Amino acid sequence: xxxxxxxxxxxxxxxxxxxxxxxxxxxxxxGKVCETGLAVGDKVKRGQKVGEAPDASTPSIHSPxxxxxxxxxxxxTPEGHHTTAVVIEGGEADSEPTRGDENFLSSSAEExxxxxxxxxxxxxxxxxxxxxxxxxxxxxEREIETLxxxxxxxxxxxxxxxxxxxxxxxxxxxxxxxxxxVTGAKKVVVATTPALKPKVGEHAxxxxxxxxxxxxxxxxxxxxxxxxYNSKEANDKGYAVLSAETVVSMVRALRDGxxxxxxxxxxxxxxxxxxxxxxxxxxxxxxxxxxxGCTLAQGDRVIMGGPMRGMAQFDPHMPVTxxxxxxxxxxxxxxxxxxDMACIGCGACVxxxxxxxxxxxxxxxxxxxxxxxAKSYDLDACIECGxxxxxxxxxxxxxxxxxxxxxxxxxxxxxxxxA
Amino acid sequence: xxxxxLTVSPAPHWHIGKTFTKDSYYTIMALIPALIMGVINYxxxxxxxxxxxxxxxxxxxxxxxAVMRRPITIHDGNALLIGLLLSFLLPAGAPWWxxxxxxxxxxxxxxxxxxxxxxxxxxxxxVGWIIIRISWKxxxxxxxxxxxxxxxxxxxxxxSLRAGVFELGLRDVMLGRIVGSxxxxxxxxxxxxxxxxxxxxxxxxxxxxxxVGAFLASLLLGPKLFxxxxxxxxxxxTFIFVxxxxxxxxxxxxxxxxxxxxxxxxxxxGFLAGFMAIVIRVYSSYPDGGxxxxxxxxxLSSPLLDRIRPKAVGKA
Ligand code: SF4
Ligand code: SF4
Numbered sequence: 020x021x022x023x024x025x026x027x028x029x030x031x032x033x034x035x036x037x038x039x040x041x042x043x044x045x046x047x048x049x050g051k052v053c054e055t056g057l058a059v060g061d062k063v064k065r066g067q068k069v070g071e072a073p074d075a076s077t078p079s080i081h082s083p084x085x086x087x088x089x090x091x092x093x094x095x096t097p098e099g100h101h102t103t104a105v106v107i108e109g110g111e112a113d114s115e116p117t118r119g120d121e122n123f124l125s126s127s128a129e130e131x132x133x134x135x136x137x138x139x140x141x142x143x144x145x146x147x148x149x150x151x152x153x154x155x156x157x158x159x160e161r162e163i164e165t166l167x168x169x170x171x172x173x174x175x176x177x178x179x180x181x182x183x184x185x186x187x188x189x190x191x192x193x194x195x196x197x198x199x200x201v202t203g204a205k206k207v208v209v210a211t212t213p214a215l216k217p218k219v220g221e222h223a224x225x226x227x228x229x230x231x232x233x234x235x236x237x238x239x240x241x242x243x244x245x246x247x248y249n250s251k252e253a254n255d256k257g258y259a260v261l262s263a264e265t266v267v268s269m270v271r272a273l274r275d276g277x278x279x280x281x282x283x284x285x286x287x288x289x290x291x292x293x294x295x296x297x298x299x300x301x302x303x304x305x306x307x308x309x310x311x312g313c314t315l316a317q318g319d320r321v322i323m324g325g326p327m328r329g330m331a332q333f334d335p336h337m338p339v340t341x342x343x344x345x346x347x348x349x350x351x352x353x354x355x356x357x358x359d360m361a362c363i364g365c366g367a368c369v370x371x372x373x374x375x376x377x378x379x380x381x382x383x384x385x386x387x388x389x390x391x392x393a394k395s396y397d398l399d400a401c402i403e404c405g406x407x408x409x410x411x412x413x414x415x416x417x418x419x420x421x422x423x424x425x426x427x428x429x430x431x432x433x434x435x436x437x438a
Numbered sequence: 439x440x441x442x443x444l445t446v447s448p449a450p451h452w453h454i455g456k457t458f459t460k461d462s463y464y465t466i467m468a469l470i471p472a473l474i475m476g477v478i479n480y481x482x483x484x485x486x487x488x489x490x491x492x493x494x495x496x497x498x499x500x501x502x503x504a505v506m507r508r509p510i511t512i513h514d515g516n517a518l519l520i521g522l523l524l525s526f527l528l529p530a531g532a533p534w535w536x537x538x539x540x541x542x543x544x545x546x547x548x549x550x551x552x553x554x555x556x557x558x559x560x561x562x563x564x565v566g567w568i569i570i571r572i573s574w575k576x577x578x579x580x581x582x583x584x585x586x587x588x589x590x591x592x593x594x595x596x597x598s599l600r601a602g603v604f605e606l607g608l609r610d611v612m613l614g615r616i617v618g619s620x621x622x623x624x625x626x627x628x629x630x631x632x633x634x635x636x637x638x639x640x641x642x643x644x645x646x647x648x649x650v651g652a653f654l655a656s657l658l659l660g661p662k663l664f665x666x667x668x669x670x671x672x673x674x675x676t677f678i679f680v681x682x683x684x685x686x687x688x689x690x691x692x693x694x695x696x697x698x699x700x701x702x703x704x705x706x707x708g709f710l711a712g713f714m715a716i717v718i719r720v721y722s723s724y725p726d727g728g729x730x731x732x733x734x735x736x737x738l739s740s741p742l743l744d745r746i747r748p749k750a751v752g753k754a
Binding site: 376 | 441442443444445446447448449450451452453454456457458461553554555556557641694695696697698699700701704744747748749750751752753
């Protein structure tokens with residue numbers, strides 16, 4: 020099989036023009052939904068807190084521009100959850116004063132955690148991966164045995180974390196110590212590509228740059244030798260994964276006092292190479308695409324996240340969140356389509372599955388909601404990498420079947436709990 | 439400005455580009471050299487058999503799908519391939535009605551009644567062949583129906599082996615210069631199969647183990663039995679180039695829906711099918727059907743073989 024190789028090119032992170040209008044979703048990361056204390060018409064400074072979780076468990080949300088609150092409206096997140104959005108339109112350039120601290124490492128862990136919470140630092144990047152992060156804002160309940168800082172990007176074409184290693188090397192090195200302090204992890208390693216290993220230094224572990232090796236479950240498996248299936252299990256066993264970008268943002272928040280207002284995003288537009296952009300959170304999709312010279316046409320597909328696991332968006336106004344690692348644009352004629360076809364039993368999916376699941380049977384059961392049978396065919400072991408659907412000769416939407424079944428199981432369990 | 443409508447679809451948003459349809463057409467292309475050889479050996483009549491077989495397979499499928507109000511999928515190459523493979527198993531002089539009955543049974547009973555592509559437990563080609571072979575013994579007999587083809591003469595290899603008058607060289611057998619069915623050029627079929635196997639278009643594990651099984655069986659019992667009458671007339675190698683062994687190993691046994699998915703199952707399936715093919719050829723009253731009946735039997739046990747599952751990572 021043609022392997023999906025990770026992108027390892029060097030690609031400068033470019034700044035884009037600050038947008039005039041941002042839409043801040045109150046749900047940006049896994050955790051509690053934030054609430055805003057602002058009302059329409061309030062003036063907002065750059066870096067001012069806009070949203071805050073009710074019980075101080077989830078990082079706050081800050082405005083990347085100065086301006087005025089135009090409206091607070093119900094909105095959808097890129098994953099399709101219902102939430103509230105605060106829309107801010109630009110006015111005078113007015114920033115919150117920053118309160119940096121050069122010697123932050125001498126503060127207590129308690130102190131550091133509350134400052135991180137204030138600065139809105141939480142696991143940046145794909146939501147599914149962010150679930151593997153230790154909570155940075157509260158004390159970790161289960162002691163962490165191994166904490167993996169992922170300086171390798173999860174999906175092919177994505178290249179932001181590797182570039183952050185190149186551009187923010189000092190911060191990353193300081194960050195390793197900081198993360199150890201904040202989470203109390205016994206062992207901290209940095210997973211990276213063989214090429215970047217010398218740059219990372221003593222904590223580095225090289226990972227073969229082939230998809231899906233950089234998915235959190237695979238990283239844990241490759242590094243500790245123990246396979247885990249999901250974030251809950253990882254948590255129970257004392258493993259955690261954080262992206263390099265998160266670690267750097269922690270250092271920047273504590274040392275320079277800059278809250279999280281931007282996200283590095285790899286933008287891949289059809290017929291041109293990827294670009295790395297530092298995008299203010301809340302910038303709409305079409306704004307980011309315009310910055311790289313792409314105008315949307317009828318029938319195009321815009322994906323938030325990587326090509327293997329990202330979500331295709333229907334709304335070009337969907338704002339960038341702290342979970343947006345990539346924006347992939349495909350022209351309408353090049354869009355791959357799934358077919359409504361029976362499995363032909365070719366076995367390609369079984370061969371490609373990194374978890375050695377008999378995918379053909381498992382997904383047949385998923386398709387028809389035979390959940391117990393699906394479970395007996397190792398549905399729980401699936402790490403949702405999407406390789407099976409990538410190779411399926413019948414073009415069956417296998418990953419969709421799997422996610423559907425997992426969702427059904429979760430819903431049923433919740434119903435049982437309620438009853 | 440009105441926003442453009444965007445396409446929304448589930449992840450992943452890339453596809454490797456290899457599809458079942460492409461695989462079918464590759465397989466068909468790989469069979470063309472053997473087809474040409476068949477036409478050279480048996481004359482234009484064989485082209486008629488092949489053409490009719492392909493046409494009637496596709497027409498039956500379209501008709502069935504129209505009757506069942508299902509999307510018509512004759513463009514996916516599967517019906518074409520079934521028609522082509524079935525014609526390879528027929529004598530060049532087969533009457534037209536035999537071809538039509540064979541292909542329509544293959545398409546209707548073998549494929550569509552089970553629910554169409556992917557749901558068929560047996561390879562449709564085999565179903566079609568078995569029905570007409572059992573019903574019209576004389577017309578399916580290559581020895582009887584090829585008497586007026588000038589370029590070949592004598593008896594078919596298997597018949598002459600039974601009669602103890604086998605005297606063909608490996609070369610003639612490999613190139614199909616024998617009394618046989620349209621797809622008798624076993625060397626060309628072998629080469630086509632190797633290419634497809636290397637490209638992973640077919641389940642190569644099945645093909646390899648099929649050949650191993652067939653060779654082992656023919657070493658153990660094939661020629662020994664026949665050479666009692668005519669000692670030393672055929673070697674085990676020649677024995678597996680005779681008949682449909684190559685076609686079975688590369689094109690009939692690895693048929694996707696009717697063969698196992700898991701690796702261990704594939705090896706077992708192929709080996710047993712190959713072995714059985716020789717056993718049936720030697721001992722049964724259908725020497726020409728050895729390969730076909732053997733694969734049919736193993737099709738039947740393929741779900742069972744698929745119960746030998748890989749263990750998911752991290753499961754005890
Ligand atoms: S998404 Fe498919 S290939 Fe990936 S782990 Fe799950 S079943 Fe296996
Ligand atoms: S790759 Fe698709 S067609 Fe092939 S066995 Fe898997 S699900 Fe079936």
